[in-house]
Structure formats: structure tokens, C-alpha cells
Amino acid sequence: MAALTELTAVELLEQLRRRACSSEEAVKAMGAVIRRRDPAIKGYLEVDEEAALDQARSADAARARGESGSLLGLPLAFKDVLNLAGQPCTCGSRILAGYRAPTDAGAIARLRREGAVFLGRTNMDEFAMGSSTENSAYQVTHNPWNPDRVPGGSSGGSAAVVAAGEAWAALGTDTGGSIRQPAAFCGCVGMKPSYGRVSRSGLVAYASSLDQIGPMTRDVRDAALLLKALAGPDPMDSTALDLPVPDYMAALATELKGMRIGLPKEYFVGGSDADVERAVQEAIAVCRKLGAEAVEVSLPHTHLAVPTYYIIATAEASANLARFDGVRYGTRTKADVHDPIEMYAKTRAEGFGAEVKRRIILGTYVLSSGYHDAYYLRAQKIRSLIRDDFDRAFGTCDVIMAPVTPTAAFALGAAATDPLQMYLGDIFTVPVNLAGLCGLSVPCGMTTDRLPVGLQIIGPAFGEEQVFRAGYAYEQATQWRHQRPPIADRTDLQQG
Amino acid sequence: MNYDVTIGLEVHVQLKTRSKMFCSCSTAFGAEPNTQVCPVCLGYPGALPVMNGEAIRYTVMAGLMLGCKISAYSKFDRKNYFYPDMPKNYQISQYDMPLCLGGSVDIDVGGQAKTIRLTRIHLEEDVGKNMHFARTSGVDFNRAGVPLMEIVSEPDLTSPEEAQAYLVALKQILLYAGVSECNLEQGNLRCDVNCSLRPRGTTPLGTKAEIKNMNTFKGVFHAAHAEIRRQTELLAAGEKIRQETLRYDPDLDITVPMRSKEYAHDYRYFPEPDLLPVVLAPETIQAWADQLPELPRQRRERFVREYGLPEYDAQVLVADKVVADYFEETARQAGNPKAASNWVMTEMLRQLAAQELEIGQAKITPRALGELIRMAESQTINSNTARQVFGILFAEGGEPAQIVKERGWGQVSDSGVLEAAVDQVLAANAKSAADYRAGKKPALQFLVGQVMKVTRGKANPAMVQAMLEQKLV
Ligand SMILES: [Zn+2]
Numbered sequence: 001m002a003a004l005t006e007l008t009a010v011e012l013l014e015q016l017r018r019r020a021c022s023s024e025e026a027v028k029a030m031g032a033v034i035r036r037r038d039p040a041i042k043g044y045l046e047v048d049e050e051a052a053l054d055q056a057r058s059a060d061a062a063r064a065r066g067e068s069g070s071l072l073g074l075p076l077a078f079k080d081v082l083n084l085a086g087q088p089c090t091c092g093s094r095i096l097a098g099y100r101a102p103t104d105a106g107a108i109a110r111l112r113r114e115g116a117v118f119l120g121r122t123n124m125d126e127f128a129m130g131s132s133t134e135n136s137a138y139q140v141t142h143n144p145w146n147p148d149r150v151p152g153g154s155s156g157g158s159a160a161v162v163a164a165g166e167a168w169a170a171l172g173t174d175t176g177g178s179i180r181q182p183a184a185f186c187g188c189v190g191m192k193p194s195y196g197r198v199s200r201s202g203l204v205a206y207a208s209s210l211d212q213i214g215p216m217t218r219d220v221r222d223a224a225l226l227l228k229a230l231a232g233p234d235p236m237d238s239t240a241l242d243l244p245v246p247d248y249m250a251a252l253a254t255e256l257k258g259m260r261i262g263l264p265k266e267y268f269v270g271g272s273d274a275d276v277e278r279a280v281q282e283a284i285a286v287c288r289k290l291g292a293e294a295v296e297v298s299l300p301h302t303h304l305a306v307p308t309y310y311i312i313a314t315a316e317a318s319a320n321l322a323r324f325d326g327v328r329y330g331t332r333t334k335a336d337v338h339d340p341i342e343m344y345a346k347t348r349a350e351g352f353g354a355e356v357k358r359r360i361i362l363g364t365y366v367l368s369s370g371y372h373d374a375y376y377l378r379a380q381k382i383r384s385l386i387r388d389d390f391d392r393a394f395g396t397c398d399v400i401m402a403p404v405t406p407t408a409a410f411a412l413g414a415a416a417t418d419p420l421q422m423y424l425g426d427i428f429t430v431p432v433n434l435a436g437l438c439g440l441s442v443p444c445g446m447t448t449d450r451l452p453v454g455l456q457i458i459g460p461a462f463g464e465e466q467v468f469r470a471g472y473a474y475e476q477a478t479q480w481r482h483q484r485p486p487i488a489d490r491t492d493l494q495q496g
Numbered sequence: 497m498n499y500d501v502t503i504g505l506e507v508h509v510q511l512k513t514r515s516k517m518f519c520s521c522s523t524a525f526g527a528e529p530n531t532q533v534c535p536v537c538l539g540y541p542g543a544l545p546v547m548n549g550e551a552i553r554y555t556v557m558a559g560l561m562l563g564c565k566i567s568a569y570s571k572f573d574r575k576n577y578f579y580p581d582m583p584k585n586y587q588i589s590q591y592d593m594p595l596c597l598g599g600s601v602d603i604d605v606g607g608q609a610k611t612i613r614l615t616r617i618h619l620e621e622d623v624g625k626n627m628h629f630a631r632t633s634g635v636d637f638n639r640a641g642v643p644l645m646e647i648v649s650e651p652d653l654t655s656p657e658e659a660q661a662y663l664v665a666l667k668q669i670l671l672y673a674g675v676s677e678c679n680l681e682q683g684n685l686r687c688d689v690n691c692s693l694r695p696r697g698t699t700p701l702g703t704k705a706e707i708k709n710m711n712t713f714k715g716v717f718h719a720a721h722a723e724i725r726r727q728t729e730l731l732a733a734g735e736k737i738r739q740e741t742l743r744y745d746p747d748l749d750i751t752v753p754m755r756s757k758e759y760a761h762d763y764r765y766f767p768e769p770d771l772l773p774v775v776l777a778p779e780t781i782q783a784w785a786d787q788l789p790e791l792p793r794q795r796r797e798r799f800v801r802e803y804g805l806p807e808y809d810a811q812v813l814v815a816d817k818v819v820a821d822y823f824e825e826t827a828r829q830a831g832n833p834k835a836a837s838n839w840v841m842t843e844m845l846r847q848l849a850a851q852e853l854e855i856g857q858a859k860i861t862p863r864a865l866g867e868l869i870r871m872a873e874s875q876t877i878n879s880n881t882a883r884q885v886f887g888i889l890f891a892e893g894g895e896p897a898q899i900v901k902e903r904g905w906g907q908v909s910d911s912g913v914l915e916a917a918v919d920q921v922l923a924a925n926a927k928s929a930a931d932y933r934a935g936k937k938p939a940l941q942f943l944v945g946q947v948m949k950v951t952r953g954k955a956n957p958a959m960v961q962a963m964l965e966q967k968l969v
Contacts, residue, residue: 083542089541089542091541101541101542105542202542202543204541204542205541205542208769236543236544236546237544238544238545238772239769239772316766319584319585322576322578322586323539323583328539329541340579340580340633344578367764368764372764
């Protein structure tokens with residue numbers, strides 16, 4: 001039998017159900033792996049093993065009493081942007097150093113009710129702004145496949161710890177690709193649910209009309225399991241819609257007969273690296289062998305998606321981040337100040353990193369009188385055109401397949417020199433957020449440099465079932481999910 | 497040169513919801529600072545607003561009372577500015593799609609009736625309150641997130657007198673609508689005054705200046721006068737009026753420009769992504785319309801029609817909804833609207849004014865007053881005694897019959913007792929009796945008075961008079 005820490009979440013839960021192991025044993029075993037591997041990866045900001053063990057023992061005791069829960073005893077890592085009662089929540093920012101959340105996020109509360117155990121906070125780009133996790137104020141996370149490469153972002157810590165075998169599964173958040181892109185870069189599965197599927201209460205907002213929480217896992221079945229637990233309405237978030245939550249695991253199948261896969265012609269025009277394009281084309285060929293029919297679709301406003309996204313997301317961010325002023329919580333400048341406005345300015349100048357400041361300034365600009373109509377209002381109009389594009393496309397197909405990113409993981413330090421190039425890397429992911437759709441990233445190959453490539457499967461709003469079905473059938477027909485990054489061998493050998 | 501004055505008012509009204517606009521914190525006034533707060537109204541990271549449906553309903557009710565068009569679709573927006581009393585450094589308000597559009601308020605100044613048009617009514621959240629101590633400052637967020645309705649008038653007011661009349665009329669309607677306590681001391685009604693002048697007879701409006709945050713009607717009246725003086729002097733000196741924000745200094749009775757920095761804002765409005773748009777079905781609006789109380793004017797007309805009250809009396813009674821409610825209940829208890837009206841208008845309002853009380857603070861209930869009226873009408877007690885009983889009820893409460901019995905104030909209508917007293921008085925005042933018989937009619941009143949005296953005021957004066965007339969034929 002594979003080591004406890006190598007199992008998928010579904011497999012581990014089966015072991016727990018059969019009492020073949022306890023949650024406490026699982027947490028201890030994972031603690032050991034984290035101690036061996038994370039010094040090289042730096043995916044976690046904090047692992048509170050004692051707190052996790054307490055929760056694990058409670059879960060074991062609950063099971064002994066005959067209680068059940070779909071996640072009873074399953075340890076999870078979570079992105080540092082989610083509120084857990086009494087736990088730090090820094091959003092990768094200095095300005096929230098020392099801050100502790102007063103209550104559980106709505107999605108966290110749902111997982112707790114199902115018996116999940118929380119292992120530790122993962123690193124991220126500050127306030128989820130970035131594609132490399134290098135914008136964290138605390139540490140640089142390394143890609144488990146190559147320590148000189150980024151893990152992607154902003155949920156880079158979550159992707160890295162799942163890929164490096166330091167967590168069975170993790171929670172990420174996705175505003176413009178922040179779950180799917182790091183999942184693709186690190187070779188794990190990442191699901192961005194439809195807007196309104198998962199409560200955002202207790203998720204520190206970057207861009208409120210785009211943010212969603214989602215699972216990052218070792219395979220598609222685990223993502224289906226976790227989304228079932230995460231999804232549903234929340235009295236604390238009026239944008240979390242009260243729609244029935246299907247049994248996503250029951251929707252999984254190993255063939256794709258009758259499924260129509262849309263291939264947007266604008267996504268396959270040579271904008272991607274050859275290795276990426278080849279891997280995605282091969283994946284589509286596999287899906288056709290499984291019975292799917294490929295049809296060409298058109299998303300004519302694709303070229304406007306990135307600027308539209310950066311206008312809307314930064315506009316909302318400029319307001320969302322205004323609350324970090326040092327008055328009520330978080331860090332406050334120690335400098336001498338004469339009035340509150342000066343106190344804000346110094347606190348924010350000291351507390352925010354460069355990328356966050358760049359986006360606040362950009363967002364403030366696009367909303368300013370005289371520019372509001374030309375930028376913000378036009379972006380809103382284009383956003384509805386992009387939504388219309390997808391509506392039309394989904395008239396002729398069930399899911400859309402595309403690359404997650406034009407390239408595999410880039411080198412550490414590369415994004416800092418050219419932020420615009422980094423923004424353009426979001427071309428395949430941001431349209432999904434702008435249109436409120438769901439999107440899954442599934443490993444679909446390796447580049448010649450031995451870096452993972454992700455296949456993106458996009459579904460209509462609340463079409464998660466068909467996306468999971470396609471992703472699972474493809475995954476089961478290939479072997480990519482069994483690939484392990486070299487970090488595992490390297491660190492485990494070093495430790496003997 | 498003479499100028500025409502143009503005034504428009506923006507009135508912020510605190511709605512009487514029990515909880516705040518986006519969280520379940522209490523809106524009660526006067527609590528210790530920062531005891532009615534939570535992650536939502538403190539703007540904690542991750543906390544989201546969730547709409548209080550009562551705030552929407554109250555705003556729509558006010559809109560219906562004021563004749564507004566209710567928007568089937570409206571939305572909320574973020575108004576961005578940094579200020580320490582703002583938990584999120586943006587205020588959730590309504591920018592271009594408010595809940596209510598149009599509407600009007602009827603006023604009457606010096607017998608001149610006039611209709612003041614409304615532009616709109618929108619809903620927004622209140623901010624906290626900055627507090628300054630010897631060496632530090634603090635913010636009390638108890639008020640942050642309390643629902644405020646902003647009622648914006650068209651620039652239809654042409655004098656400070658009209659502005660004050662508008663506020664009085666508006667407050668009366670809001671009290672009738674039951675959407676706000678309208679308690680000025682607690683800051684339930686706050687007002688920004690826009691004021692401009694233009695040469696008499698010309699049409700284009702002059703540049704307006706805005707006096708911020710007035711919280712009494714008298715204050716608005718004086719501030720508007722002061723601002724008109726300021727602008728008149730500037731124009732007389734050949735200067736231009738600047739569009740700016742002012743505050744009113746009541747000690748010096750002048751308006752003072754605020755540092756322009758304080759209000760030089762680009763609010764960068766955009767739609768609030770955390771809240772869904774408000775969609776009101778026609779049936780919902782109709783159901784709320786069906787619950788609307790009478791307007792003050794309708795009630796006045798009904799008092800005249802139904803109770804036969806003089807127009808003036810009806811107007812006095814409906815001016816304050818609580819007084820009108822008190823009157824109607826008293827009339828029902830007494831079974832005599834005219835007598836109830838007399839008592840409420842005279843004794844009640846006189847005592848309230850003398851003691852500077854609101855009607856709710858007096859101890860006398862409509863039921864007690866109703867009973868007192870019945871006792872007086874049936875001549876169980878005479879009118880002097882009734883007034884004395886009223887005084888006791890007003891100050892201490894209680895049952896009129898009990899009070900009369902305890903103090904031995906019952907009116908004597910027993911003809912045996914009265915006849916003995918009458919005979920006694922006639923025997924002792926033979927001259928007056930003779931005068932009356934000789935045609936000196938006023939002698940009768942003297943004799944009645946004498947009977948009252950020997951019965952220590954308890955005799956039924958009508959019976960005494962009848963008895964005397966009979967005996968002196
Ligand atoms: Zn609150």
C-alpha cells in the first residue's frame with residue numbers, strides 16, 4: 001500500500017472510514033513530510049500541527065461515537081486569504097501581520113461541519129494579486145518540479161504543497177486564474193467554481209464580482225468531493241446563490257459519449273508555446289477517443305478580456321483595500337503623523353507591496369471623474385459582450401477546452417521585470433471569471449523542460465457537473481496524475 | 497439689486513429599523529461607544545453586507561406617502577472617500593438608480609399653499625462618529641451602518657420660512673408613515689441646505705453653496721438667513737459666489753466656508769458588487785401601498801367630516817400624529833368626539849405646553865380621559881371638579897371615579913338634599929328672593945351661587961337653578 005501521505009483525499013477518507021488509520025496518524029505523517037520538504041518549497045506560511053492534531057483527535061472521537069461527515073478527519077491546507085476563527089489571516093501582506101480573523105469564512109464553516117481538519121495556511125501573492133506568489137510579503141515559494149521556477153499564483157502556496165505531497169488537498173481562490181494557473185504550473189487539479197456557487201463571506205476580497213473559492217487537489221474526484229462540501233448558499237453572502245448542489249462525484253464517468261467539446265478558434269492561434277499547444281491538442285484527441293465530439297466555437301472578444309479584467313478587478317480592489325487604514329486592525333505606521341489622512345498614507349505606504357499599490361492606483365484611476373466612462377464603464381460593456389460570446393458558444397457545445405496558460409511555469413524573477421507580460425499570461429483564464437463561468441485545470445502533459453502543462457475545461461455557469469465529468473474521463477484515460485515532482489525524491493533521500 | 501432666493505434641501509432620515517442596514521447589530525441610541533458593532537459594520541476583511549429588507553420597505557413606504565414613483569429595479573453603489581468615521585472607507589449608497597423618484601410635499605406659509613417637488617429618495621448607510629479627547633481621538637462605530645434615507649428636494653423653496661415649513665411638513669408625513677422616530681435630539685433628521693441667489697426676475701439659477709449637517713429646523717432657518725446675507729453682501733461687492741461647502745456658526749450667526757480639502761471629493765461611484773440589485777414586484781409595492789396610513793391632510797378632512805369638528809380644531813389635532821391618535825382613542829372611549837376634541841385641545845395641550853412634555857409622557861390615558869368626559873357630561877361632577885380631576889390624572893394617572901370618590905367630589909343631584917339646601921338659602925336671603933320676584937333676573941344667579949356655597953360646590957347647578965325658578969314663581 002502507498003504511504004498514507006501519498007493517497008488521494010477520497011482514498012484517505014476510505015482508510016479513515018475503515019479505521020485503517022486515524023486522522024491523528026494522518027496529520028502526524030503529513031507533518032513529517034512537511035518538515036522534510038517545505039524548507040525547500042516554502043509553500044506554507046504556518047503549519048499549526050498542535051491545533052491540527054486537536055481537530056484530528058476530535059474527528060477521530062466523533063467517528064468513534066458513530067458520527068459521520070463527508071470530510072470527517074480529512075486534513076486540508078488553506079490559502080492565507082480565508083478567515084478561520086481565531087487564526088491569523090495575513091493575505092500575504094505586511095499590513096495584516098498579526099491580524100486574527102474573528103469568525104470562520106462561510107466555506108470554511110461548511111467544511112468544518114463535514115469534519116475537515118485544518119492543517120495550515122499557504123503562501124500567496126499579496127491580496128491575491130499576482131501570478132507567481134512572488135508578491136508575498138513573507139517568502140518565495142518554489143515550484144516542486146523545478147526550484148528555479150515559480151509555482152504560479154496567486155494560490156501558488158496551495159498548488160505547491162498539493163503537488164509536493166505536503167497536503168492531500170488545499171483551498172485556493174480564483175479571481176482571474178489564481179486557482180487554475182498555479183494548478184497547471186505545479187501539475188495538480190484546480191477547480192474555479194461558477195460565480196455564486198461558493199460563499200465569499202470570510203474571503204478577504206480582491207475583486208468582489210470575480211472572486212471564488214475552490215479546491216486544489218491531486219485528482220478530479222477529490223475536487224468533486226470538496227466542491228460538494230464547499231458549495232451552497234450562505235446567509236452572510238447574498239451573492240452565494242441558493243441553487244441545489246449536485247452530487248458531483250456521482251456525475252463522474254469514464255467515457256464522453258455525446259459530449260460536445262468547443263474549441264475557441266481565438267485560443268488556438270499560435271499564441272501559446274509549442275509544448276503547451278501540443279499537450280492540449282493531444283488531450284483533445286484523447287477526449288475524442290472517449291466519444292466526445294469536437295466543434296469549433298468563436299469567442300470574438302477574447303482579445304479584450306485582459307484589459308477588461310484589469311480595469312474591473314483593480315477598480316473593485318481600490319475600494320476593497322481602502323479599509324486597510326490602520327484605524328481598526330492590522331498594522332499602523334509608527335511614524336509621527338499629524339492627521340488621520342497622513343496616518344493612512346504612511347500606514348498604506350509601509351504596509352502594501354509594489355504590485356498591490358500598482359493595482360490600487362490603476363483602479364483609482366479608472367474610476368476617477370473624467371476617466372470613469374472611458375475605462376470602467378466601457379469595461380463593463382465589454383464584460384457583457386464576453387459573457388454573450390460564451391452564451392453563444394455554449395449553444396453549440398457542452399464544455400470548452402483550452403490551455404490554462406500560454407506557457408509553463410516561468411522563472412523566478414521574470415514577472416518582476418515585466419508586469420505587463422505577466423498580465424498577458426492570464427488571457428485564457430480571465431474570461432471565465434468575467435463571465436461568471438466554472439473552469440477546471442487538469443494536468444495534461446509535460447514540456448521538454450519537465451514542467452507540467454494544464455488542460456482547461458470551461459463549463460457554463462453552474463455547469464460544474466459536465467466539467468468534472470470531462471475532466472475525470474480524460475484524467476482516468478491518461479497517466480499524468482501519477483507523475484510526481486522530483487522534490488519528493490530529493491528531499492526524502494536527503495532525509496534518509 | 498434685489499435677489500430671488502433658491503433653496504433645496506437634502507434631508508437624511510434615520511429609519512426606525514431595529515437592526516442596522518447590513519448586519520444584525522442594534523440601532524438603539526445612547527449605548528456605550530463601540531458596543532453595537534460586528535465584523536460587518538466595522539468593515540473587517542472578508543465581512544460582507546446583507547440587506548435589511550425592512551430598510552427597503554420603510555424607504556418605499558416613505559416614497560409612497562410622498563407620492564414618489566417607486567423603482568421596480570434599483571441598485572446600490574460604493575461612494576469612495578477616506579475618513580476615520582468610515583469603516584470601509586467607502587459608503588454603500590445609491591448613485592444613479594435610487595429606490596424612489598419624484599414626489600412632493602405640500603407646505604403652507606402665511607396662508608399661501610405651495611407644492612415642493614422632490615427629486616429622489618435613496619437609501620444609504622450612516623457612518624461612525626469621531627470623538628476627540630485631550631490628547632487622542634477615537635471613533636464610535638455604533639451608528640455606522642444604521643440605515644439612512646436621503647430625501648432630496650428640487651430647488652423649489654424661496655425663503656428660509658419655506659425651508660422650515662417644508663421640514664415641518666416632511667417630518668409630519670414621515671411620522672405618519674411610521675418609518676422614523678424623527679427624533680431631532682438623537683440626530684434622526686439631519687439636513688444639508690443648498691442655497692443660491694439670482695437677480696430678481698431672471699431665470700438661470702445662481703451658483704449654489706451648501707451648508708452641511710444641520711440638525712434642527714430653527715438651525716436651518718437661521719443658517720439660510722445667514723447664508724442669504726453672506727451671498728447678498730458678496731454679490732453687492734461685485735464678487736462671485738463659489739460653489740463650496742459651509743458650516744453654520746450659531747454663536748456668531750454666520751456661515752463659514754469649510755476647508756475646501758475636507759469636501760473636495762471625487763467619490764468614484766461604482767456598483768456595489770456585494771449586493772444584488774433590488775427588484776420590487778408590482779404586487780410587493782401594492783401590498784405595501786395597502787398598508788399605508790392616512791396622510792395628515794386626509795385625516796384632517798376626515799375629522800371634519802366624521803366628527804363634525806371645526807377645520808381649525810382638526811388641523812391642530814392632526815399636526816402631531818400621536819396627538820391625533822390620542823384624540824381618536826379618547827373620542828371612542830368617551831363616545832363624544834366634540835367633547836374629546838375640547839378636552840384634548842384645551843386642557844391637554846395647555847398642560848403639555850406648560851410642563852414641556854410630549855403627549856406620551858403625561859400619565860392620563862385616553863381611557864381615563866374618556867371616562868372623565870362621560871362623568872362631566874352626565875353631570876356626575878361639575879366642570880370645576882372635572883378640571884381638578886384632570887390635573888390629578890395628568891400628573892399621577894389613576895381612575896377618575898376612584899379619585900372623585902376618595903376626595904368626596906361627587907356632584908349632588910339628589911333632589912331631597914338639594915331642596916333642603918335651596919330652602920335654607922331662600923330663608924336666609926329673603927331680599928334676593930323678593931328682588932327676583934320683582935323682575936330682577938340677576939338675583940337668581942346670586943341665589944344659585946349661595947346654594948353652591950352651602951353645598952361646597954357639589955350641587956348640580958342646573959338642578960339648583962330649576963328648583964329655585966320653580967319655588968320663586
Ligand atoms: Zn454590525
